[in-house]
Amino acid sequence: MVLALIVGAGAGLGAVAFRWLIKTFTSLLSGHADYSAAGHAPNPHVPWLGPWFVLLAPVLAGLAYGPLVHRFAREARGHGVPEVMYAVARRGGRIAPQVAVVKSLASALCIGGGGSVGREGPIVQIGSALGSTLGRVVKVAEDRMKVLVACGAAGGIAATFNAPLAGVFFAMELILRDFTAESFGMVVLASVTASVIGRAAFGNTPFLHLPAFSVQHLSEYLLFAALGVLAGAAGVGFTRILYWIEDACDFAWRGPEWARPAVGGLLLGGLLLVLPQMYGVGYPVLENAVSGKYVIGFLLLLLVGKIVATSLTIGIGGSGGVFAPSLFMGATLGAAYGAAAHHLLPGITGPVGAYGLIGMGAVFAGAARAPITAVIIMFELTGEYSIILPLMTAIVLATGISRVLTRDTIYTLKLRRRGIDIDHTPATAPLAGIPVGTVMEAVPETLDETMPLAKAADALAHSPHGVLPVTAIDGTYLGAATARTAAETLADGEHDNTPIASIAHLPAPITIGSDLSAALDALVSANGAGLPVLDDSRTRLLGWITHQSVLTALHHGKGSPEDESPTG
Numbered sequence: 001m002v003l004a005l006i007v008g009a010g011a012g013l014g015a016v017a018f019r020w021l022i023k024t025f026t027s028l029l030s031g032h033a034d035y036s037a038a039g040h041a042p043n044p045h046v047p048w049l050g051p052w053f054v055l056l057a058p059v060l061a062g063l064a065y066g067p068l069v070h071r072f073a074r075e076a077r078g079h080g081v082p083e084v085m086y087a088v089a090r091r092g093g094r095i096a097p098q099v100a101v102v103k104s105l106a107s108a109l110c111i112g113g114g115g116s117v118g119r120e121g122p123i124v125q126i127g128s129a130l131g132s133t134l135g136r137v138v139k140v141a142e143d144r145m146k147v148l149v150a151c152g153a154a155g156g157i158a159a160t161f162n163a164p165l166a167g168v169f170f171a172m173e174l175i176l177r178d179f180t181a182e183s184f185g186m187v188v189l190a191s192v193t194a195s196v197i198g199r200a201a202f203g204n205t206p207f208l209h210l211p212a213f214s215v216q217h218l219s220e221y222l223l224f225a226a227l228g229v230l231a232g233a234a235g236v237g238f239t240r241i242l243y244w245i246e247d248a249c250d251f252a253w254r255g256p257e258w259a260r261p262a263v264g265g266l267l268l269g270g271l272l273l274v275l276p277q278m279y280g281v282g283y284p285v286l287e288n289a290v291s292g293k294y295v296i297g298f299l300l301l302l303l304v305g306k307i308v309a310t311s312l313t314i315g316i317g318g319s320g321g322v323f324a325p326s327l328f329m330g331a332t333l334g335a336a337y338g339a340a341a342h343h344l345l346p347g348i349t350g351p352v353g354a355y356g357l358i359g360m361g362a363v364f365a366g367a368a369r370a371p372i373t374a375v376i377i378m379f380e381l382t383g384e385y386s387i388i389l390p391l392m393t394a395i396v397l398a399t400g401i402s403r404v405l406t407r408d409t410i411y412t413l414k415l416r417r418r419g420i421d422i423d424h425t426p427a428t429a430p431l432a433g434i435p436v437g438t439v440m441e442a443v444p445e446t447l448d449e450t451m452p453l454a455k456a457a458d459a460l461a462h463s464p465h466g467v468l469p470v471t472a473i474d475g476t477y478l479g480a481a482t483a484r485t486a487a488e489t490l491a492d493g494e495h496d497n498t499p500i501a502s503i504a505h506l507p508a509p510i511t512i513g514s515d516l517s518a519a520l521d522a523l524v525s526a527n528g529a530g531l532p533v534l535d536d537s538r539t540r541l542l543g544w545i546t547h548q549s550v551l552t553a554l555h556h557g558k559g560s561p562e563d564e565s566p567t568g
Contacts, residue, residue, distance in 0.1 A: 025113065099126075
């Protein structure tokens with residue numbers, strides 16, 4: 001609990017610093033607090049360049065963050081969340097400590113220089129790196145390390161968007177991908193702590209300020225359902241285009257990687273010169289779209305422009321998230337859909353903004369396939385509860401359409417393209433295919449089931465792992481007794497003659513043909529003391545497996561370290 005509170009506080013302070021960096025670099029490179037709302041206005045720092053300064057802003061930013069990322073933390077390139085998912089699923093939650101600093105600077109420079117990406121990916125990676133670093137400093141177990149990483153991710157989201165619930169579910173649904181009560185409680189603590197810090201710095205107001213919406217007619221639910229289907233397809237389309245453009249940039253670029261963001265920045269600058277609304281995150285433009293200030297044609301232009309601008313920013317080596325762009329796309333798609341529906345069915349269609357708001361959550365759900373997070377985050381970002389039912393309807397349908405169209409999400413596809421499937425243990429894992437019988441140790445001293453506890457305590461005290469098997473007179477395996485259990489039972493002075501069988505327990509069954517990776521999982525669950533290896537009938541003791549056995553298997557080359565990297 002103390003560690004979760006510390007990580008939450010660190011993530012909250014990190015979010016405050018990160019938002020300050022974005023504001024500073026945006027003001028420095030564009031001369032405006034948010035250039036996306038400034039039209040083709042010139043940069044007051046270099047007024048003689050007029051609107052043409054946007055050609056140089058991404059180049060200057062790229063010259064700064066390109067070498068920084070290449071030299072110190074290459075995993076800081078891209079949108080960040082897949083790297084955290086990989087660290088939790090494959091690396092025991094280990095993230096290099098320098099990632100927090102490098103990601104903060106690189107993403108702030110990228111967004112400030114016009115990169116059309118969001119803040120959620122960077123802040124998730126920043127908070128997660130803080131949690132991982134603290135976990136290594138205090139040397140927590142691997143399962144606790146993963147929880148601390150999730151705490152950092154939740155805290156970052158909570159403080160950045162003033163959305164403590166959204167932070168929790170983002171971390172649980174996308175990072176941990178697990179909803180155990182203990183981890184949930186720790187993540188909630190971190191999220192609340194970070195949120196308090198964020199509210200102290202930014203105020204206690206919804207992240208987006210939108211007009212009130214309501215459902216005008218029950219038949220509108222059919223329109224919302226259709227929007228969910230369309231938005232789900234749009235989310236999948238955005239995912240495909242993002243990686244197509246990234247592949248095209250990989251194919252075209254032949255120079256050093258550190259220079260790629262600066263050179264590619266010229267392409268991004270050309271796009272910004274034509275469509276300045278794509279500069280940075282673009283929340284003012286999103287709010288204008290939901291408020292009904294744009295015509296249908298321009299909304300569709302903004303939709304296409306955002307897909308291209310975000311994909312190009314990531315493709316040239318930029319650093320930033322894809323959550324905010326998906327909200328932007330959903331807002332423009334939903335607003336255009338709502339405006340068209342209002343023209344065709346004016347009698348039953350409600351405000352355009354309602355469709356824009358629902359489109360925001362549905363496109364994110366289609367891209368990330370995280371329906372719980374999508375519902376909660378849309379509610380907290382806007383503070384608008386009146387359309388929760390149509391929002392849930394659209395998000396569920398968008399998630400279903402996404403699942404039908406593709407097996408991957410915008411996050412997992414980045415990993416799968418590099419041969420990493422975080423849902424399954426890869427065939428090339430060090431322990432895959434190694435039977436326990438090839439590395440098990442000899443059977444240790446066994447304890448007869450009738451042996452008095454006081455006498456058995458001596459044997460347990462001298463056992464190398466503090467655990468010994470208990471067998472019946474005929475040799476049938478009955479369970480294992482631990483030194484800890486024996487000491488606790490003997491502490492009252494009344495059980496000296498109690499048979500050792502009374503404290504024997506049956507740990508996770510490991511048979512001689514079990515895979516060594518399964519045995520390792522069982523060892524972790526059993527706190528690593530050691531486990532018996534049984535025959536296929538699970539009645540006869542054949543050997544013993546410990547963490548030392550696993551290390552011996554690795555040391556003698558029975559498997560090779562997993563050759564996976566999220567940045568390779």
